[in-house]
Amino acid sequence: MPGIIDGKALAETIRKELAASVEAFHGAHGTRPKLATILVGDDPASHVYVRNKVRACEQIGIESESHYLNAAAPETEILHLIGSLNTSNEVDGILLQLPLPPHVNRTRALDAISPTKDVDGLHPLNTGLLVQRRAALVACTPLGVIECLKRYQVPLAGRNAVVVGRGDLVGKPLALLLMHENATVTICHSHTANLSQMVSRADIVVAATGKAAFITPEFIREGAVVVDVGTTVLKTEDEVAAIFGSSSRKLQDLREGKTVLAGDVHPSAYEKCSLYTPVPGGVGPLTITMLLANTLRAAESRRILYR
Amino acid sequence: MPGIIDGKALAETIRKELAASVEAFHGAHGTRPKLATILVGDDPASHVYVRNKVRACEQIGIESESHYLNAAAPETEILHLIGSLNTSNEVDGILLQLPLPPHVNRTRALDAISPTKDVDGLHPLNTGLLVQRRAALVACTPLGVIECLKRYQVPLAGRNAVVVGRGDLVGKPLALLLMHENATVTICHSHTANLSQMVSRADIVVAATGKAAFITPEFIREGAVVVDVGTTVLKTEDEVAAIFGSSSRKLQDLREGKTVLAGDVHPSAYEKCSLYTPVPGGVGPLTITMLLANTLRAAESRRILYR
Numbered sequence: 001m002p003g004i005i006d007g008k009a010l011a012e013t014i015r016k017e018l019a020a021s022v023e024a025f026h027g028a029h030g031t032r033p034k035l036a037t038i039l040v041g042d043d044p045a046s047h048v049y050v051r052n053k054v055r056a057c058e059q060i061g062i063e064s065e066s067h068y069l070n071a072a073a074p075e076t077e078i079l080h081l082i083g084s085l086n087t088s089n090e091v092d093g094i095l096l097q098l099p100l101p102p103h104v105n106r107t108r109a110l111d112a113i114s115p116t117k118d119v120d121g122l123h124p125l126n127t128g129l130l131v132q133r134r135a136a137l138v139a140c141t142p143l144g145v146i147e148c149l150k151r152y153q154v155p156l157a158g159r160n161a162v163v164v165g166r167g168d169l170v171g172k173p174l175a176l177l178l179m180h181e182n183a184t185v186t187i188c189h190s191h192t193a194n195l196s197q198m199v200s201r202a203d204i205v206v207a208a209t210g211k212a213a214f215i216t217p218e219f220i221r222e223g224a225v226v227v228d229v230g231t232t233v234l235k236t237e238d239e240v241a242a243i244f245g246s247s248s249r250k251l252q253d254l255r256e257g258k259t260v261l262a263g264d265v266h267p268s269a270y271e272k273c274s275l276y277t278p279v280p281g282g283v284g285p286l287t288i289t290m291l292l293a294n295t296l297r298a299a300e301s302r303r304i305l306y307r
Numbered sequence: 308m309p310g311i312i313d314g315k316a317l318a319e320t321i322r323k324e325l326a327a328s329v330e331a332f333h334g335a336h337g338t339r340p341k342l343a344t345i346l347v348g349d350d351p352a353s354h355v356y357v358r359n360k361v362r363a364c365e366q367i368g369i370e371s372e373s374h375y376l377n378a379a380a381p382e383t384e385i386l387h388l389i390g391s392l393n394t395s396n397e398v399d400g401i402l403l404q405l406p407l408p409p410h411v412n413r414t415r416a417l418d419a420i421s422p423t424k425d426v427d428g429l430h431p432l433n434t435g436l437l438v439q440r441r442a443a444l445v446a447c448t449p450l451g452v453i454e455c456l457k458r459y460q461v462p463l464a465g466r467n468a469v470v471v472g473r474g475d476l477v478g479k480p481l482a483l484l485l486m487h488e489n490a491t492v493t494i495c496h497s498h499t500a501n502l503s504q505m506v507s508r509a510d511i512v513v514a515a516t517g518k519a520a521f522i523t524p525e526f527i528r529e530g531a532v533v534v535d536v537g538t539t540v541l542k543t544e545d546e547v548a549a550i551f552g553s554s555s556r557k558l559q560d561l562r563e564g565k566t567v568l569a570g571d572v573h574p575s576a577y578e579k580c581s582l583y584t585p586v587p588g589g590v591g592p593l594t595i596t597m598l599l600a601n602t603l604r605a606a607e608s609r610r611i612l613y614r
Binding site: 107123124125126127128129130131132134157158159160166168172176179182183184185186187188189191192193198 | 414430431432433434435436437438439441464465466467473475479483486489490491492493494495496498499500505
């Protein structure tokens with residue numbers, strides 16, 4: 001029987017630890033870490049994400065302030081807001097919710113966030129510090145994956161890890177983090193030849209392609225540890241039936257109007273794993289948790305360096 | 308018969324192209340690109356390296372200015388010099404020759420160089436921009452390796468590349484560059500299990516370990532392309548005989564007081580390669596050439612952005 005990484009329980013544990021650290025921070029400094037969120041436009045999913053992040057902050061005693069800008073807000077207005085949050089002594093972390101409206105240059109906006117407040121770890125300076133294995137704010141999802149693997153005591157040193165996907169948000173930073181843990185890392189992507197064969201050599205597979213149920217059993221070595229970072233919202237009954245079967249509970253969920261998610265890993269591959277992260281409830285809950293950890297870390301660093 | 312990458316001839320070709328671009332630059336701007344070198348202390352090898360770099364600049368019409376500091380110069384003096392070169396409108400590139408004396412914090416010194424003048428590509432901002440595949444000044448040796456592979460028309464997309472070594476100067480940036488060329492990249496290192504087996508799967512092997520003759524025939528797949536970045540100075544007749552044989556010309560060279568170099572790749576592995584870079588005369592000559600290319604690039608960028 002494969003083991004299942006319970007991301008929800010793990011996130012709960014870590015958030016309790018963080019809450020204690022936040023209290024200690026409050027005791028030491030008389031203030032609390034503070035996250036500023038920026039949301040541009042009225043994408044409903046983005047509003048849900050921001051609300052969840054703000055709520056997660058509250059839960060563990062991190063303060064937050066939310067900034068909402070009109071979808072038509074000119075780029076200069078966004079950059080101006082970021083500039084004022086950069087210099088505000090109240091704000092420790094700045095989260096710019098993506099995606100941005102098409103008229104805004106995403107790179108320019110993200111680059112404008114001070115690296116010391118870049119709790120999403122997307123500024124190129126933080127990326128470079130990560131490469132050089134220096135203290136940095138690291139992207140939340142890759143941090144969450146490493147946290148899962150460590151807390152479940154998955155040995156990494158000397159193991160073959162294959163990361164499928166080479167995006168800036170997950171694939172590349174995660175490959176670097178796994179390498180820093182002394183894993184032998186291979187990064188596969190859309191140009192990789194014999195992809196399933198390459199992946200089937202791995203002791204540890206991380207799937208970050210965003211293609212629903214793409215990783216089928218032939219990708220997985222018997223006994224591998226599989227981390228599934230993908231989440232795709234399934235829209236049609238056909239899609240759900242193709243992945244979960246035509247008598248699946250998920251099909252019922254879809255008909256009842258519930259959101260049905262699929263990961264990158266096909267459920268039929270689970271039985272070959274020694275340990276895997278389900279979707280939902282695997283890596284997902286760790287991502288926001290790592291945002292909280294980064295906010296606390298940024299706040300601590302600022303109290304040392306920039307007061 | 309394996310093909311040999313003639314790094315010296317290739318460097319010559321590229322320097323001619325660069326000389327023409329430098330002339331065009333001079334025609335357009337009325338000035339020439341200028342490299343400032345900084346050498347701290349009196350390590351004889353470092354003096355040779357700096358002299359070679361300055362001479363290579365002269366050859367293609369790049370100006371240079373050399374700064375020599377005493378081995379006992381305090382760190383603040385080095386940082387002050389870097390600061391004044393950063394703001395000098397005359398200087399396009401700054402090269403801080405390594406190693407630095409032990410009392411100087413190398414990271415602090417390298418970080419002090421303006422990213423726009425960082426022709427060695429070692430500033431974390433440039434490293435991060437490389438990861439994000441944005442225009443950046445990239446470390447010279449990895450650039451030279453890619454240039455070798457491209458000019459010899461080695462197909463990279465979809466090929467399995469294994470980089471042995473994960474240093475900041477070569478291994479990590481090279482892995483990123485190969486990935487940007489759509490190779491499937493694996494980074495091996497001291498913790499890798501079954502190293503020779505891992506490497507023997509590669510279509511393209513890059514050896515950057517600094518261990519003389521470490522890569523023996525069993526590491527190499529028949530027909531692989533092998534790039535040897537290592538250079539170790541051999542000191543004893545035993546070392547030379549062990550690698551090159553007891554009747555080798557190199558043994559004679561050593562006895563005559565000449566410098567004998569060994570790469571990471573054992574000469575007995577060459578016959579399995581379809582193409583390889585020798586040591587010396589392979590990647591080496593490309594490194595300084597890429598420093599020239601970076602200086603020109605920094606100069607062009609400054610003329611656009613910072614005049």
